[in-house]
Amino acid sequence: MSDKIIAIDAMGGDNAPVETVKGVVTASKAVKYKLALVGKEDIIKSELSKYEYDKDKIMVVNAAEIIENCETPTEAIKHKKDSSMVVGLNMVKEGQALAFVSAGNTGALLTGATIIVGRIKGVKRPALGTMLPTEKNRVLMLDSGANVDAKPEYLVQYAQMGSVYMEFVEGRKNPRVGLVNIGTEREKGNAVVKEAYGLLEEAKSINFGGNTEARDITLGDFDVIVCDAFVGNVILKVMEGLANTVLRILKKSLMSSLRTKIGALLSKPAFKKMQSDFFEYNDIAGAPFLGLKGLVVKAHGSSGYKDIVGAVKQCERFIDGDIVNKIAERL
């Protein structure tokens, strides 16, 4: 067994610590690294006692405080030194852990990671990457949460970091990069995007494929798409909102007559298949925060144990792909 450790925030997220601990126990059987559950020791140990697991592969690191979702990121990181999040991030900083996963307060995690773990030299702004479903392979969108006011040169670095990630973690050769824009023609867009287009064309270490309209994102013609975090958030949230709304309307409509009720029953496997193929992807549940001197992954706030397993496995690929050093070299 390796001495390398992946730390997991046992207290962050809507379903912590129950689902987090279950996820870590499950993941411990699938990954080669040791897993550290960070949080209130007594609570974690009581959860762990429900399971059979290899004691050499799971350790508990005590942290007495919890950062709640409603807290202001900077304040929380500054004042709650003994929170599961700050303790976990410090483990990465000090080399005790190679990666840290948290489903907790996103703002606090991004702020804390930037302050505690720190940026790779040359990286202007770390960016949060999210894998989006498409009709082909998934596409990595960044920035999906860190910098709402992006400069053109940030977008170029997002493209470079995202390309490294997709090549070495997801195995895509020569990943194709798209710039999210309001049209495919190069002269389209706002001031930031127009300038970014020229910089992306000149950037040596990426395979720039031009603009992508938001309408075409789900076609899957790109491996990496870049945008500022405001636009990235809007893309993520519109997808989530529309999917939920359409599903609710359709369900109501299907339940309105006997014929359609029977139809719905017979169609069920097709809906389930779409759900699992398109909307669920536990194997890549975590959003990597790229550009830091260590690996930090944001798991969705509503992560279930399968998502935690996915995020931990993702960290293993991260570590094996040596992403931090590769990004440092590429920039």
Place this chain on the structure above:
Amino acid sequence: MSDKIIAIDAMGGDNAPVETVKGVVTASKAVKYKLALVGKEDIIKSELSKYEYDKDKIMVVNAAEIIENCETPTEAIKHKKDSSMVVGLNMVKEGQALAFVSAGNTGALLTGATIIVGRIKGVKRPALGTMLPTEKNRVLMLDSGANVDAKPEYLVQYAQMGSVYMEFVEGRKNPRVGLVNIGTEREKGNAVVKEAYGLLEEAKSINFGGNTEARDITLGDFDVIVCDAFVGNVILKVMEGLANTVLRILKKSLMSSLRTKIGALLSKPAFKKMQSDFFEYNDIAGAPFLGLKGLVVKAHGSSGYKDIVGAVKQCERFIDGDIVNKIAERL
């Protein structure tokens, strides 16, 4: 019969002139105003000859040129003085028409309308409004296409103009305005949105309801939502792209077994109902370009005749609601 005229670009859009002329003939039986088809006279007359209609209610205004979709807006407006678009906009400018509808080149229409028809005094930037489907009533989003680099004060005017539109065209009392943002808390957002929040709170003539996350747009809790045109375009296009993608995946999945094929057949009415209730809304097919000294409506490029009928009816409500003067008063 009234002498008031609504002009329609007979040559703009993917299905012009066939669907446009059919739409105008159909609309002429439903609205009280006279309709003017603007474009190549011989082509329009030959199309018109297919139908029975009241000759007093449809006139043809000749325009020898056509602005194509690929043309640069400013150049096209400048050089094609005898295009259906420029001729139609001039009719509005000179008071010969009270409104102009076009399904042609969006950029050219917005540029041409701003230059030829001109802004209402006090309006910093006219904005394109699009009605989005929600689980409740439709919401007017603006700006959905005009200004990709918006200043905070533009967003306030969008809120004011949109409120007038929703009150006097759609009959919503005291319309609730939302600011598209990445979170509901007031301190969230990029620099423009943060400043806009304070200005919207202070603005007297609107009912500001705070931030709306993109995820919640389709819930329908607002009557008007405001954002810059880059974000507005992304919202529209993500909705369009995701709906198409999900439909394609689901169809494929439903056709993969006999059971689900039968299920699909039986479920069909529910899908059709969702399609017509949520995704189609011909009665409000046009996007009003608000803030001008006359009424200009952008119909979707792929408009069929029903969309043209919808846009013409919308113009009638525009005229009857006296929107231009109401906006001038409100600002």
